[in-house]
């Protein structure tokens with residue numbers, strides 16, 4: 001485990017150094033990441049200019065929710081960016097070499113790149129969380145702070161696991177681009193709004209089938225003390241389940257790997 | 263038990279069957295058909311420690327696929343593989359420490375990283391101690407001229423430079439067995455010589471080598487045993503010399519005669535043998551089938567007619583032999 | 595003409611080859627549409643916002659989603675990656691006009707995009723109980739404007755991909771473009787609902803012609819001369835950007851020879 005973490009850290013570090021070589025790209029990416037969070041904010045502010053609340057969620061609460069979703073989404077590009085190259089690697093037979101090395105293939109894949117636009121998401125999302133918390137009505141206690149951090153870590157784990165699951169689908173789907181994963185993750189964008197606006201089918205799907213709701217809605221509900229806040233406390237369990245699922249799907253996929261002719 | 267043991271090794275790929283054109287694509291959309299394709303078909307192979315084996319065959323014979331099976335990249339459809347006692351695709355991690363792999367067409371260097379970073383990452387994966395790593399780099403630098411390449415980003419390397427860096431990457435951890443799939447593809451003569459020299463040294467160090475190539479010069483320089491496969495099946499396995507003995511029937515003898523002699527006169531004395539005049543009136547070339555004549559008989563025949571100054575017997579060219587094998591002339 | 599039609603067909607076929615990918619892409623688009631519908635449904639339950647009631651907003655979102663779909667099957671990725679991996683050199687040796695060739699490929703996606711749009715429209719009608727439809731006159735205006743979206747989106751994507759000649763990283767540029775287009779076209783939120791400091795720039799930028807114009811024609815918010823004016827603006831943007839792209843391309847080629855592709 002320690003060894004695996006070290007390999008992961010070194011690999012990510014090497015890619016970070018490589019990316020930092022191109023200063024212009026660095027800024028373009030950060031700005032692009034930030035822009036998306038700004039769009040979310042513009043949408044919310046334009047809407048809340050006309051309505052006081054969205055299904056019982058006030059403006060600061062909605063900003064907190066969207067900010068959490070954005071913040072967690074920034075972790076993917078920063079720490080799991082290599083995963084998005086899996087489809088191309090499978091298609092071109094580029095898992096051949098990783099398979100001949102004494103390190104977990106998943107770790108080699110996941111750490112195979114870094115996307116600095118995540119920094120923009122972290123900054124934008126973080127700012128929205130901060131502003132949202134400051135303007136929401138929360139009775140703070142050490143337990144609430146600790147719980148909040150635990151839930152944040154769990155929700156990040158869920159999203160990163162979903163990224164792995166989605167991209168591992170490329171073992172079955174084929175093609176050069178991770179379209180399945182893109183769909184899976186983009187669908188999750190619906191979770192940046194309060195879950196209660198959706199119909200019962202969507203709510204059930206997002207809670208049980210693909211747990212997007214545990215990325216931001218349930219943790220934020222717990223923090224804000226919304227109705228059925230206790231569900232938020234299940235987030236760590238859901239996270240563990242997602243990790244298990246991601247490893248399983250990747251392992252099964254790897255068994256299907258056929259390399260490429262030549 | 264041998265270092266590498268494969269029994270009945272088989273790999274079947276499933277290929278989509280699609281008619282050409284837009285119609286074909288649309289049809290495949292509705293009705294998906296597949297066809298099984300046997301890339302490797304029941305291969306038995308044992309390689310002892312320290313051997314160096316050339317693995318040759320025409321395009322599409324199944325060479326690369328075999329290597330992928332032996333290295334644990336692909337899971338065999340049938341048959342077993344053991345490499346140093348481990349089953350490569352299940353004991354992947356254990357096997358990985360024993361082997362080094364190079365696919366000449368593809369690099370294992372990280373595309374956007376300088377070569378130095380790639381090598382350092384491999385160092386971490388193989389848990390090499392700093393001292394060992396340094397010593398290996400020095401050694402590899404000596405034979406491959408690495409120093410200039412270290413700071414360069416992999417994507418900017420020329421083909422020859424890339425291959426040198428890739429060789430270093432494959433051999434960094436001093437593997438027991440090295441699989442090389444076309445290690446000299448696209449290289450110029452001087453780099454090729456350097457690579458071959460390097461492979462010879464590797465062999466002298468006691469490393470086990472398995473090498474596929476279309477450049478038979480690689481084989482003659484480096485390998486003592488040759489395995490020929492075609493359509494996924496083994497059609498020859500034995501020492502290089504034995505293959506020549508067995509399949510190189512035609513021999514060529516160049517003779518320098520003491521005085522000008524018409525070729526007809528010699529041909530008369532040597533029936534069933536082709537005699538051709540050389541560049542000068544005193545030179546002739548005699549081509550004979552070594553299963554029907556010995557070199558001694560030929561010389562005796564010529565001596566009946568004229569004194570011989572010098573003579574020289576061509577080595578059977580492995581190229582000719584392999585060409586015939588590929589063409590199906592010397593099958594099974 | 596023939597070679598361009600050939601490219602168009604090739605492009606359609608490529609999209610069909612990765613049919614599963616295309617299918618999943620559309621499903622992804624559909625869930626996005628479903629999400630927007632849900633948000634607006636909740637928001638509009640207490641009454642209209644900025645002049646949009648639920649029925650109009652439904653139609654607006656459908657038009658917005660449809661215009662966003664145009665060109666997405668082909669994708670600017672495809673063009674960009676050809677520049678990165680040096681294929682552009684091969685493309686340049688062909689006796690074809692580069693811009694027209696890429697445009698043909700872009701249009702190759704239209705067939706599948708139209709199918710997807712039709713399916714989405716049917717789904718909205720089925721699941722949300724109907725959809726406002728314009729009268730014949732407005733419908734015609736809308737159709738013309740919708741057709742103009744294809745070349746308009748192409749030129750914008752095409753100009754964006756040329757950033758590849760100057761930066762190593764197309765992704766960031768492409769996203770920044772997407773963000774800007776989404777905001778200023780009206781795909782994020784109807785332009786009328788934007789705060790003044792954003793509505794101002796939106797009015798003068800070409801992006802409004804992508805979503806706001808077709809939507810206004812569909813919903814009958816612009817009729818008569820105003821409708822024709824909007825169409826004229828849209829057509830003018832197509833021409834300006836098309837020729838602007840040519841100018842930039844000429845400069846980009848210079849960069850290409852400098853960097854060696």
Ligand SMILES: Nc1ncnc2c1ncn2[C@@H]1O[C@H](COP(=O)(O)OP(=O)(O)OP(=O)(O)O)[C@@H](O)[C@H]1O
Nearest residue numbers: 258259260261262275301321322323324325326327
């Ligand atoms: N991943 C794959 N999927 C489907 N078919 C494959 C795959 N890999 C190889 N093949 C097929 O298996 C056969 C053997 O391929 P292989 O790459 O082993 O040949 P080779 O002997 O290495 O040929 P070459 O000398 O051209 O490199 C070929 O017909 C090839 O088309």
Ligand SMILES: [Mg+2]
Nearest residue numbers: 262325326443
């Ligand atoms: Mg091969």
